[in-house]
Amino acid sequence: MGHLLANTEDPIEEAGSSQTAGVLVFVLRYEDLRAADSGVLPPLTQDGDGFEIGRAPEVRPPAFEETRFLLPDRFVSRLHARVVRRGGRDLLEDAGSRLGTFVRGERIHAPVPLADGDLVEIGQSLFVYRIVDATSAVRMIRGGLTFGPTRSLCPEIMRLALDLGQLARTVEPILLLAETGAGKEIAARYVHEKSGRAGPFVAIDCGAIPEHLVEGELFGHRRGAFSGAHEERKGRIRSAEGGTVFLDEIGNLPGSAQASLLRAIQEREVTPVGADQGQKVDVRWIAATNADVFSETSGFRADLRARLAGYVAELPPLRERREDLGFLVAHLLGRAGAERASITPTAARALFGGDLPGNVRELERALGTAVVLMGDGPIDLPHLSALRARTAREKKAPSVEPPVPEASDEERRNKKRPPKETIEAALFRSKGSQGEAARQLGVHERQLARWMDALGIPRLRKGSAGG
Numbered sequence: 001m002g003h004l005l006a007n008t009e010d011p012i013e014e015a016g017s018s019q020t021a022g023v024l025v026f027v028l029r030y031e032d033l034r035a036a037d038s039g040v041l042p043p044l045t046q047d048g049d050g051f052e053i054g055r056a057p058e059v060r061p062p063a064f065e066e067t068r069f070l071l072p073d074r075f076v077s078r079l080h081a082r083v084v085r086r087g088g089r090d091l092l093e094d095a096g097s098r099l100g101t102f103v104r105g106e107r108i109h110a111p112v113p114l115a116d117g118d119l120v121e122i123g124q125s126l127f128v129y130r131i132v133d134a135t136s137a138v139r140m141i142r143g144g145l146t147f148g149p150t151r152s153l154c155p156e157i158m159r160l161a162l163d164l165g166q167l168a169r170t171v172e173p174i175l176l177l178a179e180t181g182a183g184k185e186i187a188a189r190y191v192h193e194k195s196g197r198a199g200p201f202v203a204i205d206c207g208a209i210p211e212h213l214v215e216g217e218l219f220g221h222r223r224g225a226f227s228g229a230h231e232e233r234k235g236r237i238r239s240a241e242g243g244t245v246f247l248d249e250i251g252n253l254p255g256s257a258q259a260s261l262l263r264a265i266q267e268r269e270v271t272p273v274g275a276d277q278g279q280k281v282d283v284r285w286i287a288a289t290n291a292d293v294f295s296e297t298s299g300f301r302a303d304l305r306a307r308l309a310g311y312v313a314e315l316p317p318l319r320e321r322r323e324d325l326g327f328l329v330a331h332l333l334g335r336a337g338a339e340r341a342s343i344t345p346t347a348a349r350a351l352f353g354g355d356l357p358g359n360v361r362e363l364e365r366a367l368g369t370a371v372v373l374m375g376d377g378p379i380d381l382p383h384l385s386a387l388r389a390r391t392a393r394e395k396k397a398p399s400v401e402p403p404v405p406e407a408s409d410e411e412r413r414n415k416k417r418p419p420k421e422t423i424e425a426a427l428f429r430s431k432g433s434q435g436e437a438a439r440q441l442g443v444h445e446r447q448l449a450r451w452m453d454a455l456g457i458p459r460l461r462k463g464s465a466g467g
Contacts, residue, residue, distance in 0.1 A: 021045075021137045022090045022114065023130055024083060025153060026062050028326035029073055030124035030348050030378075033341045036330035037061045038153065040140045041069050041083065050084035052095070053122055062125075075099055075123030083114075090114045090129070099123060105349055119322065119353055124345065126352060128322045130155070140323075148186035150331045154321035160313055161190065167311055168194035173265065175250075175308045176288035178315035181361030184248060184288035187315060191286060192244040199243025199283070204236050207252030214257045219264070220272035220279075237270050237281060244284040250308065251291035251300060262304045318359040325352055332364045336371040342378040344440060350381055377422060381429075420455045423448070427457070 021043030029035060039062035041051060055078050056063065056070035063070050077097040084091050093111040094101040102121035103112050114120075120127040132140070136155035139145065144153040147161045167174065168191045176184045185203060192201040209217050220235025237245055247253070253261065264270045265285055269278035287308045292298055318328075333341050343351070356362050370383040418441065430436030438448040452458075 019134050020131050021134050023132060023137050023140055024090075024114075024120065025128050025130060025140065025323040026069075026071070026326075027126045027128055027323060027352075028329060029071075030126070030345060031073070031075075031342045033343060033379075034330050034333055034338065035061075036150075036327055038143065038151070038326060039064065039069065040137075040153065042141055043134075043137055044083070044085035044090060047085050047087065050082055052079055053081045053083070054079045054095075055123075071123065071125050073123040073125045076125065077123075081122055084111070086111075092120060105353065117320075117322070121345070126325075126348065128325075130323060148183070148190055150324070150327040152321070152327070153323040154316065156316045157321060157324070160187070160315065163311075164191050164313065165194050167191070169196060171284060173285040173287070173308050173310040175310075175312045176286065176315060177312065178288065178290060179317045179357075179359055180290050181359035182290075182315045182317050183360055184290075184315060185246065187313065188244070188246040188248075188286045188288065192246075192284070195244065195284060197243050197284060199241050200239070201244045201246065202236055202240035203246040203248060205248045207249040211254045211256070214254055215260060216273045218257065219260060219270040233272075235270065235272060237264060237283060238279060240283045242282055244286060247285070247287040247308075249289055249291075250287040251289040251298065255299065255301070258301045258304050262301065262307060265304075265307045318356050318363065322352065328360060328363065329367065332360075332367050333371065335364070336368045338371045341371065341374070344378050344380045346440075347379050347381045347384055351379075351384060377418070382425075417451050417454070420457065423451060423455065423457060 023043055024041040026037070026039035026041075029037070041053075041064065044050060051064075051067045051069060053069045053071065053076075055074070055076040056072045058072070060072055062072065077095070077099070079095045080097040081095050081101045082093050084093065091111040091113055092101065092103060092108065094108055100107045102108070103114070103118055105119070105121075114129040116129065116131040118129040120129060130140075132155045136158060139158050140153045140155070144151045145158045145161050146152075147157055152158060152161070164174070164187065174188075174191060176187050178184050178187075188203070189201055204218065206214075216233065216235070218235055218237055220233045220238055247261075260271070264281070267278065268282065269280045271278040285308065318325075351363075351366060358365070366384055367379075369385065370379040373383040374380070423437070423441070426437040426440045427434070430440065434448055434452075435445050438445040441448060
């Protein structure tokens with residue numbers, strides 16, 4: 001089966017860096033969110049080409065072997081799905097798997113054309129399909145780039161990382177534009193780390209300082225400059241001497257302080273409140289905002305805007321870089337103290353398929369809460385109460401029940417019985433359907449029935465509604 005871009009000596013030369021290519025990116029496995037594995041199925045370049053996706057014979061990271069992509073996922077059939085090139089498009093088809101293949105949360109029954117950003121579930125492994133330029137495809141196949149505390153496979157982030165890395169050793173001011181929680185400070189710290197500057201990185205939230213304290217906080221003050229100024233203070237900018245000043249939410253800086261900041265950038269000096277003379281300062285300037293400071297009606301000084309915008313970089317929101325979810329989730333769970341973590345398919349669709357308007361910050365809050373609530377079980381939908389995923393919850397539910405593992409009868413018999421309240425919660429979520437509850441618990445319905453009998457939980461008819 002197939003001629004693959006990854007098999008060429010120089011894929012960029014063959015495909016041409018201006019051409020686009022479709023890549024299927026392995027993001028994460030629901031049973032092990034801490035794995036941070038990655039894998040990119042190379043672009044298909046000719047009609048008739050294709051590859052197969054199936055279960056690996058042993059537990060190991062996802063691997064591409066010739067024309068087969070092998071997953072360490074017990075929910076995946078030996079031959080589960082195929083991706084084929086037809087009519088200039090990539091089509092995904094189920095290969096008769098027992099548990100099905102899902103695109104955008106719906107089980108597919110015929111070949112489905114893949115579109116940019118589509119989420120694909122194969123077993124309990126999550127993929128995202130991206131259409132990218134050939135240069136980005138090669139970078140993704142080679143493992144992406146490190147950006148902040150994690151790697152990134154996102155083409156926009158990889159290009160940004162390369163640009164910021166080149167600019168880091170200059171003194172060019174940088175303006176970062178991004179939604180709240182999208183990683184502006186991570187980008188600023190990345191520049192500082194690449195700059196080689198020996199001084200500190202000082203982050204200033206311009207929207208968090210009361211207006212009457214802004215100038216003293218930024219530029220410092222002399223002793224006795226105002227009531228309560230009992231000693232001299234350097235200010236945040238001078239404390240970054242030899243390093244980097246990061247002005248977050250610069251759009252919220254009061255107009256009274258904008259003129260002083262403009263002078264500090266132009267003249268490379270700051271004048272403390274109450275002082276007659278300025279103090280020279282050597283800092284790198286990085287500003288960030290989620291507001292439109294370029295609008296004539298924004299109230300932001302045009303001359304200061306021009307000074308700050310030496311290089312303007314836009315960071316994509318998390319919903320446009322789902323290929324990085326595996327790296328981000330593993331990192332954030334580690335920060336939350338979770339040594340291991342898994343997630344149910346229902347919760348995964350809500351968490352990873354939602355809009356996440358708070359971006360990485362919202363994802364971190366959601367996972368932090370879930371780690372506390374999940375106990376010894378997987379992250380489930382009730383554990384994501386802090387997540388603003390209304391859009392995902394309102395979407396039509398998948399047309400079939402979540403998949404169950406391909407476990408042997410012996411494995412099912414030996415599976416440790418969960419607490420009574422866990423079983424009752426599964427029955428409640430499934431509206432009394434024992435079949436659905438068994439699938440949620442990862443066991444055969446007969447095993448669930450034995451547990452219910454042992455714990456004194458009344459048996460229900462299939463599909464009967466709970467009270």
